Amino acid sequence: xxxxxxxxxxxxxxxxxxxxxxxxFVAVSVVVLVILAIWYxxxxxxxxxxxxxADQRDGVTPTWIEFVEAxxxxxxxxxxxxHQVAEEIYRTTVLTxxxxxxSLIYNSWVTxxxxxxxxxxxxxxxxxxxxxxxxxxxxxxSLMPWIVSSQTIPILAIAPMIIxxxxxxxxxxxxxxxxxxxxxxxxxxxxxxVKGLRSPEPIHLDLLRTYxxxxxxxxxxxxxxxxxPFLFVSMKxxxxxxxxxxxxxxxxxGAVAGLGARLLGGSYYGLTQQMWxxxxxxxxxxxxxxGIVGLAERLVVRGMGAPR
Amino acid sequence: xxxxxxxxxxxxxxxxxxxIDIRGLSLTFMTRDGPVEALSGINLEVARGEFVSLxxxxxxxxxxxxxxxADLEKPSVGSITVNGVSPQEAREKxxxxxxxxxxxLYPWRNIARNVALPLEIMGLPKEERRRRITSNLDLVNLTGxxxxxxxxxxxxxxxxxxxxxxxxxxxxxxxxxxxxxxxxEIVRDHLNEQLLALWAKTNKTVVFVTHSIPEAVFLxxxxxxxxxxxxxxxxxxxxxxxxxxxxxxxxTPEFLKIAHRVRDGLRAGHSYDD
Numbered sequence: 001x002x003x004x005x006x007x008x009x010x011x012x013x014x015x016x017x018x019x020x021x022x023x024x025f026v027a028v029s030v031v032v033l034v035i036l037a038i039w040y041x042x043x044x045x046x047x048x049x050x051x052x053x054a055d056q057r058d059g060v061t062p063t064w065i066e067f068v069e070a071x072x073x074x075x076x077x078x079x080x081x082x083h084q085v086a087e088e089i090y091r092t093t094v095l096t097x098x099x100x101x102x103s104l105i106y107n108s109w110v111t112x113x114x115x116x117x118x119x120x121x122x123x124x125x126x127x128x129x130x131x132x133x134x135x136x137x138x139x140x141x142s143l144m145p146w147i148v149s150s151q152t153i154p155i156l157a158i159a160p161m162i163i164x165x166x167x168x169x170x171x172x173x174x175x176x177x178x179x180x181x182x183x184x185x186x187x188x189x190x191x192x193x194v195k196g197l198r199s200p201e202p203i204h205l206d207l208l209r210t211y212x213x214x215x216x217x218x219x220x221x222x223x224x225x226x227x228x229p230f231l232f233v234s235m236k237x238x239x240x241x242x243x244x245x246x247x248x249x250x251x252x253x254g255a256v257a258g259l260g261a262r263l264l265g266g267s268y269y270g271l272t273q274q275m276w277x278x279x280x281x282x283x284x285x286x287x288x289x290x291g292i293v294g295l296a297e298r299l300v301v302r303g304m305g306a307p308r
Numbered sequence: 309x310x311x312x313x314x315x316x317x318x319x320x321x322x323x324x325x326x327x328i329d330i331r332g333l334s335l336t337f338m339t340r341d342g343p344v345e346a347l348s349g350i351n352l353e354v355a356r357g358e359f360v361s362l363x364x365x366x367x368x369x370x371x372x373x374x375x376x377x378a379d380l381e382k383p384s385v386g387s388i389t390v391n392g393v394s395p396q397e398a399r400e401k402x403x404x405x406x407x408x409x410x411x412x413l414y415p416w417r418n419i420a421r422n423v424a425l426p427l428e429i430m431g432l433p434k435e436e437r438r439r440r441i442t443s444n445l446d447l448v449n450l451t452g453x454x455x456x457x458x459x460x461x462x463x464x465x466x467x468x469x470x471x472x473x474x475x476x477x478x479x480x481x482x483x484x485x486x487x488x489x490x491x492x493e494i495v496r497d498h499l500n501e502q503l504l505a506l507w508a509k510t511n512k513t514v515v516f517v518t519h520s521i522p523e524a525v526f527l528x529x530x531x532x533x534x535x536x537x538x539x540x541x542x543x544x545x546x547x548x549x550x551x552x553x554x555x556x557x558x559x560t561p562e563f564l565k566i567a568h569r570v571r572d573g574l575r576a577g578h579s580y581d582d
Contacts, residue, residue: 201412203408203410203412204412204414206380206406206408206412207406207408207412208429209379209380209399210378210380210399210404210405210406211402211425211426211429211430211477212399212400212402213429217429221414221425221428221429222414225414225416226416304415304416305415305416305417305418305457
């Protein structure tokens with residue numbers, strides 16, 4: 001009997017090779033490898049013209065292998081190869097002191113601090129606006145159209161004005177930049193929370209009415225906990241938007257530090273490696289931030305007794 | 309409460325005025341398709357300690373009537389008092405416990421904290437809250453399930469938890485809106501028996517909405533038969549069954565006689581037309 005059972009389970013259970021090939025690790029790795037391959041091929045084509053001109057100037061006729069290698073190691077390539085970007089990241093993180101203005105860590109921190117401040121203000125503002133909209137009928141009709149139309153204005157157009165206006169009233173430094181993040185991040189939180197605070201079923205609201213609960217109690221005991229899943233979804237969108245806002249806020253304002261400043265500086269001097277390194281840093285940061293929000297969500301949801 | 313029950317007269321009516329007194333009550337809903345008369349000319353008295361069932365087909369306004377008693381709907385015409393005051397005052401004094409068709413438990417609260425919900429709103433101290441949670445969960449046989457979340461419980465257990473939540477307010481009046489309608493026959497029989505035992509133990513007044521004839525006859529001291537379009541009271545039947553009953557009573561000629569009269573009432577109210 002035991003033998004039969006083990007034979008059965010052996011037949012059912014895929015071998016280690018099959019399981020490895022089906023794993024998430026392999027799936028992700030394959031996608032990464034495909035992207036890298038496309039990137040390398042793209043680098044050859046995009047940098048080929050400049051390489052040909054340089055070869056003509058120098059009077060050399062490389063073999064095609066030498067030619068391909070040369071397109072991957074230009075000092076100012078149109079599209080740097082992945083290993084060039086990796087070298088740049090290594091140079092500006094490990095080999096540069098974190099306090100230096102050239103350090104990617106330092107510049108990331110500048111952007112991160114304004115992202116977090118803007119996100120915090122934006123989330124608080126979004127929750128506050130949603131609470132007002134849900135509780136005051138006239139605000140639902142008067143405020144909501146303005147909230148929606150605020151997002152139709154291109155942030156790139158309004159960002160310099162925000163900086164200039166705030167500088168005129170004496171606000172400079174971190175806050176004006178953070179407010180651009182706020183401008184982008186309050187919107188998803190407002191919309192998500194309006195929906196979330198309205199998500200309780202009529203029967204749950206009726207129940208509180210039979211207890212003659214006050215509006216404050218209805219908010220605390222029902223609307224707020226019911227809205228939390230909506231809050232976390234909108235916070236994930238909002239934190240990514242806040243990061244975009246912080247970078248965009250650094251672009252037109254002549255900021256001297258931050259990932260936006262690195263992008264701008266890189267485009268001035270044709271330092272594409274620097275730009276790509278800043279882009280990679282921004283996307284890694286976005287991934288980590290969304291991951292942190294997701295982790296917080298999981299902790300809260302577990303505390304609220306959701307099925308695991 | 310015990311004294312009031314002892315002083316009950318031959319009709320089982322308790323001392324003092326009626327718990328619910330409804331006179332000439334009508335309710336018209338304004339819908340997009342024009343006014344809909346949900347209740348028309350309702351007169352009803354519910355004495356203390358009674359178990360009154362409202363029975364009728366869907367659309368006869370039985371749930372609406374219960375919601376009017378609970379001050380979840382306002383009547384258009386007529387008068388209604390609950391414990392001698394308006395439904396709104398009664399609601400503000402938390403005079404009744406309302407049990408909905410669905411358990412309406414908050415999914416993010418465990419069973420103990422669901423029962424605690426009304427107690428938190430009433431602002432009771434922690435010790436008193438704990439006492440009421442323990443005693444009322446015990447009353448519905450849910451001791452040991454305090455830390456479970458609603459999704460971990462069966463439908464019948466969830467509805468029992470919602471009954472414990474209503475009882476925790478310690479109201480004299482229970483308003484129950486088809487509380488067992490979504491449960492299967494076996495669970496339903498079981499809960500009916502438990503509900504009767506609970507009613508006998510706590511001596512509360514119950515208004516119970518149902519569309520099941522056996523359920524109404526088995527539970528009630530008084531059965532109010534309603535008819536639809538507009539919702540009105542067709543017949544009020546006093547039960548001749550003893551207050552103490554078990555499920556076997558459903559086989560007795562007495563029970564079948566009452567059930568027959570309820571069925572006749574429903575038929576005469578044109579309830580079976582469509």
